[in-house]
Every structure is written in C-alpha cells, then in structure tokens.
Amino acid sequence: MSLHDSYLDTCHLFIFDLDGTLYEDTKHFDHFAYKLKDKLPKEEHESFLRDFTQVKEGLHPLSIGKVYDTKEDLFWTWDPFTEKISNPESWNGEQVERSSDEPFPASTFDFDRWIAIGDGWWPPYVLARHYGLPxxxxxxxYDETKVDMSSQKGWLTETPGLRSFLEEIKKEKTIVLMTNSEATDVxxxxxxxxxxxxxxxxxxSATKPVQTSEHFHELLKRYKIKPEEAVSIGDNFMNEIAPALQYGMHAIWLTPDESNIEHEKLHPVRSLTDIL
Structure with missing residues (x-):
C-alpha cells in the first residue's frame, strides 16, 4: 500500500489518532497495569496480576472489542455497526441469560459504568475497576503513566519515515490529530x-467513541470535504474506524491480527509503515 493507492490519492483530509498509531509501542500498557495494581489493597495484588496474565494470553473474557458493565460485572459483545450488545459473559467466562434488542449507541459509554474496551489501555483499567479501584x-x-512515557527514555519509538511522510502530504492535504489524550500530554x-x-x-480530549461522529462532522464541514474524501487512521476499531465507515469515510485500521471484517472502505494494516 502507498500514498498513491487510488483512495489515498483522492483523500484530502487525513485524521490521525495518536496513541497506538503515531507510535506503536505497547510496553506502557504493562507499566499502567502495575501502577493500578499498586493502588489496590495488597491482598488484591496476586489476583489482579493473575487475571492480567490471562488477559494477555487470551484466556479471559476481558478482551479488546468487548464492553464491560461495572455494575453487573459483565462483558458484552458490541456490534459497532448495528450498535447492539449481545452474548453477556460473567467475569469467569460463563454465558449469562440476558438479552437486549435495543440499540446501544456509543454515547452510552460513560467509562464509569459502561466501558468500551477499544485498545490496550482499557484491559488494565477494567481489571482495576473490577477489584474496586475508584x-x-x-x-x-493513567496520568502518571503518560508523564513517565514523555519524561523517561525508552518508552516511545519513532516510526521510521513518519515525519517526512507527514511533511510531504501536508503540502497538498489537510492533516488533523484527534486523540483522547489531554493537550499537555499531546x-x-x-x-x-x-x-x-x-x-x-x-x-x-476528544472523548472517543462518544463524540467521534460529532468531530468528524465538524471537520468535514470546516474543511469543506466530502466523506469519501477523508480517511481516519487509528488502532481502535470502536473509536476511529467504525464511526468513519458509518460516516462514509475511508478508514485505515492498525491491527496486528488478520481482520475478518470486510468493507469497501476499510483498509487494515499491521503497521503505519505499510502506508509510508
């Protein structure tokens, strides 16, 4: 894939995520998890670490793409296109007899009771909430982790060629950064x-996915761009990819796994280097 692929050549607005996109390191997720663990009572540490290991090994119902209900302690499967939840599971992975035919829009996610597990930041957060951390x-x-990442060496790796790539496309196209991170962190x-x-x-502080569509609407209006002339680039399917496809935009999804989702405007890549 290259910038001169037909859809990229005709796109005039590029909307980039930051975390997991402009840098692709993952070891800070472990750092975040250990900071959360240390804020829990000592008697919970062993259970927290056991569950965290199971999550990383894919042996726990807590997984990226699910929605966690902190009140009921249940994991739901969420379809970002129909915006419905289904197949609830308990913390131990047992199926629960519940049903819901009502739409469950992204605006429902308050990240207090309802948590969208969209990328690697969220499993440690869900674990901590399960074990009672406010x-x-x-x-x-999270704030402490972000400070460490930007003040200590070794946490962030520059993507080779990314700066020159952005400098080149900036000459003819509009590039925007849209992130949930706060301005000082950014x-x-x-x-x-x-x-x-x-x-x-x-x-x-974009509050994705709750306000993703609202931001897309405003950006397209501001720069007088048609949806099919814009592309959203990110690693979080819930936050950046599904809303873009629903809006008629293109979407470049950074995912280490083989995608089983097919859409004419969806373009999965393993790394941002694939389009540089």
Missing amino acids: MSECHKA DRLLKELNLQDLFHDRIT
Whole structure:
C-alpha cells in the first residue's frame, strides 16, 4: 500500500489518532497495569496480576472489542455497526441469560459504568475497576503513566519515515490529530516523537467513541470535504474506524491480527509503515 493507492490519492483530509498509531509501542500498557495494581489493597495484588496474565494470553473474557458493565460485572459483545450488545459473559467466562434488542449507541459509554474496551489501555483499567479501584484513582495512574512515557527514555519509538511522510502530504492535504489524550500530554508526546508542529489542526480530549461522529462532522464541514474524501487512521476499531465507515469515510485500521471484517472502505494494516 502507498500514498498513491487510488483512495489515498483522492483523500484530502487525513485524521490521525495518536496513541497506538503515531507510535506503536505497547510496553506502557504493562507499566499502567502495575501502577493500578499498586493502588489496590495488597491482598488484591496476586489476583489482579493473575487475571492480567490471562488477559494477555487470551484466556479471559476481558478482551479488546468487548464492553464491560461495572455494575453487573459483565462483558458484552458490541456490534459497532448495528450498535447492539449481545452474548453477556460473567467475569469467569460463563454465558449469562440476558438479552437486549435495543440499540446501544456509543454515547452510552460513560467509562464509569459502561466501558468500551477499544485498545490496550482499557484491559488494565477494567481489571482495576473490577477489584474496586475508584475511577479517580485509575485516572491518576493513567496520568502518571503518560508523564513517565514523555519524561523517561525508552518508552516511545519513532516510526521510521513518519515525519517526512507527514511533511510531504501536508503540502497538498489537510492533516488533523484527534486523540483522547489531554493537550499537555499531546505536546510532550509529539515532542518526544519529533512530530510537533506538523498538524493543521488538533482535537485533544476528544472523548472517543462518544463524540467521534460529532468531530468528524465538524471537520468535514470546516474543511469543506466530502466523506469519501477523508480517511481516519487509528488502532481502535470502536473509536476511529467504525464511526468513519458509518460516516462514509475511508478508514485505515492498525491491527496486528488478520481482520475478518470486510468493507469497501476499510483498509487494515499491521503497521503505519505499510502506508509510508
């Protein structure tokens, strides 16, 4: 795949995610998990780490793509196209007799009771909530992790060729950064990645996926772009990919796994280097 593939050549608005996209490192997820563990009572540490190991090995119902209900302690399968939830499972992986035919739109996700597990940040968060850690303490651990990532060496790896790629497409196309990270974190991370001052526009604290479609609408309107002339690039299917496809945009999905989802405007890649 290259920038001169037909759909990329005709796209005029490129909307990039930050975490997991402009850098593809994953070891900070473990760092985040251990910070959360340390905020729990010591008697919960062993169980937390056992479950975290099972999650990473794919042996736990907690997995990316699911929705977690903290009140009922259940995992639901969420279809981002029909926006319905189904097949609830208990923490131990047992099927639960529940049904729901009502739409469950992205706006329902408050990340307090209903948590969309869209990428590697969320499994540690869900584990911590299951073991009783308040949302406020989870956010503290997240903020501490972000500070470590931007202030300590070794957490972030520059994607070879990415800066020159962005500089080149910026000459003729509009590039926007849209991320759930806060502005101060974004400044630090972009500086560490040598990607500062490259984007025409930035949307920070974007509250994806709840407000993803709203942001897309505003950006297309602002830059007078048709949906089919825009592409969303990210690693989180719930946050950046499904909303783009629903809107009629193209979507480049960074996923290490073989995609079983077929859509004429969906373009899975294993790494951003595949389009550089």
